Amino acid sequence: MISTEEKEIFAERLFSGNLYKLKQLASEISAEELAEYINGYKEIDFKKIFQVLDPEKAIKTFENLDFEIQMALLRSFSVEQLSSTLNQISPDDRTALFEQLPQETLQRYLSLLTDAERKTANQLLQYPEDSIGRLMTTDFISVRPDWTVQQTLDFIRTYGKYSETMNFIYVTDEQGFLLDDIKLNQLLLVPLDSKISDLMEEHYVSLQAKDDQETAIDAFKQYNREALPVTDFNGLLLGIITIDDIVDVIEEEDTEDIQKFGGTEALEDQYLKVSVREMINKRAVWLVILFVGETLTASAMGFFKTELDKAVILALFVPLIISSGGNSGSQAATLIIRAMALGEVTLENWWQVTKREFASGLALGTFLGILGFLKVLIWTIFSDVYGEHWLLVGLTVGITLIGVVMFGTLSGSLFPLLLKRLGKDPAVSSAPFIATLVDVTGIVLYFTLAYFILKGTLL
């Protein structure tokens, strides 16, 4: 990776304005490193760097830049430069750029493409957001079954450098329907006059362009391939997806899940890049929903105000009880939501989950119940804050904890499954959401138990 020292030399040469030395330095590091440097130091004059790069490296560097810098560069380009850049960047990187443009700019940029490139760009943009089609590149090597290995290698020598991957070549019929994929190393291991058809095994894994990107993640994890072909529903080869693009999608999907689980709408961009206003909006939605849900706790406690008036001591344990329920629910929900996201748990496993969580909830609840009872017992030895009926108070707290933890555990684990069953996103049952659900129930359970246990003594 680019070292701090190299970065300093770079900055110095940029500053000194010695373009020749800058050019020399730029030729010594890779396009990806150059892009990393520019993405990290936005205050530098990156336009100057682009003046000295050779055209091929400039395109490769451009593809790896952040969106804002890409836009700043494009705006600074002449129409010729703009058109040449837009025509040369690879179709998948271009789709990623284009899908963030305002409609007007998009139309202008599309008009600068050659007919062939514009057709490709329009096609890729037609696939739904988050579909496999949006990740696809049309730069791949496709060959016919009756070609010889020699013919194929000649073809690769001519067109290979435009392909996103060299690990696989794709065999299609005359109409372009996918017949097979072949590992490139197989070509290098057989005589040059062998036919492609001799190498074909006629079983391959392919993705469909309209499917969700999550399908692609699963397939890449399953098959350990570096690239997979994408077809339409008839089997016509449309493009390929390479695994480096999938890595970005995995991180994005996990980020979305994590943010939802923390009780906020998923952010559109990086934390520091999203405007404060947008961030507040994303957070306010759930905070208000949860607040309104949580006002039910005040109502529930209001309902038991007669009991509270008689035994204020009961109020002291309310936060302890509801938070224990919330915490155990949060644990269960995380485990299940993540297991569902990874495909380890499906709806069919609901009974297994119920059994496991019932056992866990009972064990953990009993444990916390005993701890709760001990707390009352021990404090009673040192003070008289819990009064003469401390034993009954301790029992109420202990038994409530068992119930609340069990309820928290079961609802935390089963609610995500229920949401899935209803066709909703399980990640909506966030930690705060489960906590709110359990809070209200916990209070009702606590005071109801107190009513029966303490009737005639405290109440």
Next chain:
Amino acid sequence: MISTEEKEIFAERLFSGNLYKLKQLASEISAEELAEYINGYKEIDFKKIFQVLDPEKAIKTFENLDFEIQMALLRSFSVEQLSSTLNQISPDDRTALFEQLPQETLQRYLSLLTDAERKTANQLLQYPEDSIGRLMTTDFISVRPDWTVQQTLDFIRTYGKYSETMNFIYVTDEQGFLLDDIKLNQLLLVPLDSKISDLMEEHYVSLQAKDDQETAIDAFKQYNREALPVTDFNGLLLGIITIDDIVDVIEEEDTEDIQKFGGTEALEDQYLKVSVREMINKRAVWLVILFVGETLTASAMGFFKTELDKAVILALFVPLIISSGGNSGSQAATLIIRAMALGEVTLENWWQVTKREFASGLALGTFLGILGFLKVLIWTIFSDVYGEHWLLVGLTVGITLIGVVMFGTLSGSLFPLLLKRLGKDPAVSSAPFIATLVDVTGIVLYFTLAYFILKGTLL
């Protein structure tokens, strides 16, 4: 992917015991698909499938099986079969298998390897857990700078099929120190008598075997490569890592972060595979720590018992107040922890984060404060549950909410940064942890404010 229909045919042929037809079917689907089928249907007689597979496919299938099935198979093998399998599977998959074995079995298996393979296996096992070395494979193509392209292609024709990737070949000197990596397609695009040194650019990205796997994730994301070379700290080429293994690591790391964030220790295995006992242990640790922390809420409320006795009405709002603080803290913590995991936020950004979260906390707090006040106001119109001093009660609740939400937001966002500064894992500041922290503070703030606002009226 393997279709339901194919699965049924498979099951049928397995059941009918027609080995010839089974063999035919098995030859038509890929090793990865076969492994997927076996992993999904553990009750089938997978040993029978292995009897009919050709040796190469059997190895490839074996590499993709779950650990338990790999063990079941190995235990059923004769010593010859066992030894041949262990010697043939690729070094990185073997490390993944070996690191899960009990010491005794590991020693026995190591003794079945050839000297060369045992040396490799022992070397790979010496790297620390979660280090890059554990993911490495030693099957790569390495060439000298003075070779011609023709020599290189001949070399690949002989040894290429053992390599994990064909996209890159690695240039080393006589001693094995890494000089460069070259894309295979460059070889196919130049005359056969060109020298490897003509193709070298002498800048490359490499990983160090002892570094943490997270470094590898960052590098793969940054450079969009399908494989990266791994060296020791002197630059000696030790092996390569391919991106398909990185995909699995990303998912594991994200799962760990998510589970920690939900307030449980990370599970060692899939949710349904971990024993209920182990799961309870993993959850009990944090549940008890949080419970003990949360007993401070009872103490805090006990401290204000005089005030509570006089104004029981105050108790009704405790859950609403503390949960609002917890929810806003949970939101802030998730956003920051994830942003840190992705490298979007570092310690250097602490002041930026503080400013953003101060603004968010103030806005969200004010919003919830107004809602809280309105709740008291509206209920007062319909009932007299809040008494004659409802206005002051409403003000107390509203102002407390502003403070609690701000405190929750700031501590949720800054605590992960503090943990990082202290060299701890930021993910420890889980949603439940932040909630507990905010609960105690929230109660103290609430009753202190109540004391000043309600003195002389309710108190």
